Amino acid sequence: MVVTIADVARAAGVSPSTVSYVLSGKRSISEGTRRRVERSIRELGYHPNAGARALASSRTNVLALVAPLRADVNVPVVMQFVGGVVTRARAHDHDVLLLTEDEGPDGLRRVAGSALADAVIVMDVEAAEPRLPVLRSLPLPAVLIGVPDEPHGLACVDLDFTAAGAACVGHLAELGHRAIALVGPSPAVYARGTSYAGRFLRGFRAAVAQRAVRAAERPCPPSYDGLRACLDDVLGQGVTALVVHNEAVLGPLLPELARRGLRVPEDISVLAVCPADMAEFQAVPLSSVDIPSAELGGLAVELAMSAAPPARVRLLPPRLTSRASTAPPRTATPLPSS
């Protein structure tokens, strides 16, 4: 019913092993036979049986990806990341097996034990990541997205959120802002100990301490009321610029500022940390530090492809793009006259 390597061999008048070698390129084949074999493959529509191949070669050509499919994550970022992983994996002739975090460490053991994949990529890593021991003991390469507190022995990639936090402060300080506010991720993100939130905050604080800048910080729940309360607090402190590290509130933010009679960037500057397309989609195109999700996904695949990924933390430098939402503050003095 389905075409096998024996069918192709028969059609091409060679042995099955020759067909196999044509496919793998692991030994030189005479021009003529190679062509006949390739022709037969094409004509018969032959695809090697994945199970048989995996069994014989101990390689599955499958990459396992553990993704957070919950609602409380940055959904577009996750999607772009997954897209980057699948695209790059296909470029390496690999497929992607999608796992949920629900299975926890056992899921990783199962995938490794069943020889379902050649490598595993784990998203949404927490600072105190509970899957670290399993990951280290796995007989296959693992790549983490995010940086746990103790990454020893594991390959990690991520945006350099520490540098991103500092870059945000730097950009605003150089424009002349002296009082800024960080509208941070949801309290739930901090509570979970998600690694990027803490790193961004650290970079932000360090840069604030280094410059003559005053800064307020507020986590912001992903709701309209949450945003409103957050702005009430923060704007009450007379800031002239907002750093928004929370994509969920990005949509309503500009309309809400407008409702308050604040023009961007004339009355207040806004600097976002989010995917580039999201920044461009706003009423006023936002200056932003890009979260290069698809690129990170591709990079993770590249690392996962090597038999032994370098057990070190690889951080992508942040790129800040100045768009229409940031400008020098209206007054030299940061505090509005009351």
Add this chain to the structure above:
Amino acid sequence: MVVTIADVARAAGVSPSTVSYVLSGKRSISEGTRRRVERSIRELGYHPNAGARALASSRTNVLALVAPLRADVNVPVVMQFVGGVVTRARAHDHDVLLLTEDEGPDGLRRVAGSALADAVIVMDVEAAEPRLPVLRSLPLPAVLIGVPDEPHGLACVDLDFTAAGAACVGHLAELGHRAIALVGPSPAVYARGTSYAGRFLRGFRAAVAQRAVRAAERPCPPSYDGLRACLDDVLGQGVTALVVHNEAVLGPLLPELARRGLRVPEDISVLAVCPADMAEFQAVPLSSVDIPSAELGGLAVELAMSAAPPARVRLLPPRLTSRASTAPPRTATPLPSS
């Protein structure tokens, strides 16, 4: 290095075939041996080799899912759907192989030819779906999410968007609204011929024709300016209620209405078509027709699990939840005094 069925058999003092039968339950095993085998499996941490199992049994325990990983789809809906698929698949002891639409029909042929999966689920089906012929010729069960114009011979599941369109009109008409507007999906969605957009519109129009209701229709691009233009047009026609079938503009919608001095629902009613949690997240919780993505994903898996899924269109009835954003219109006459 890795535990095989022979290791388990040796440890339990039985033959490999007995271990296999304990695992599959395909023949009765004496209480005692079963317990010894299960114990050995547990102690050794045995997981059957997926490739070997697939080769011997012609079943992979893998489901292929073709998902749209582009930016121009409803990202949260896709994520929830994928989550529903993975969760339900795991409940059936299956894993999910994630494919992009980029590969097109060839990707489906490849997966079937390589025996990578036992069934395939295809999301984001268009009215004139180009993958239909391949799907029909595939030697494995296929389930479509969405309803192409010619679904003959294929299993389809989706929300009944036609009924949803009608339900929206019905809800507003019963509240007393006589002039309503449909803020539709992005022009790109219509251009692609995505099946749900047309069906919703059909149901909407049919219900409008049946009732003493006047209706405006506008596709709405996923940008702030697009929304603004759309509202300019539609509000200019004196409508008292909005049906919003476009999650991308849901975030900025309420703030923008507020900016225009329109209170919801006092001055204007808003009825959304979107996932329930998204409706609840707004400044005013929105009355809505739920898009039950996760449930649809689960249903698709159930169908895909059967050797021959019923080749018919399965439509889930829409559920309209009345929240705070819909109310009777202020005046009995639909047109505001000018």
Add this chain to the structure above:
DNA sequence: CTGAAAGCGCTTACAG
């Protein structure tokens, strides 16, 4: 209730 053995479709030393 259980075991010995064939066979699934490949890959890869081993031989020539």
Add this chain to the structure above:
DNA sequence: CTGAAAGCGCTTACAG
């Protein structure tokens, strides 16, 4: 440059 054959780790008739 090519082929014959062993073997990967399971499942499942076939036997008893």
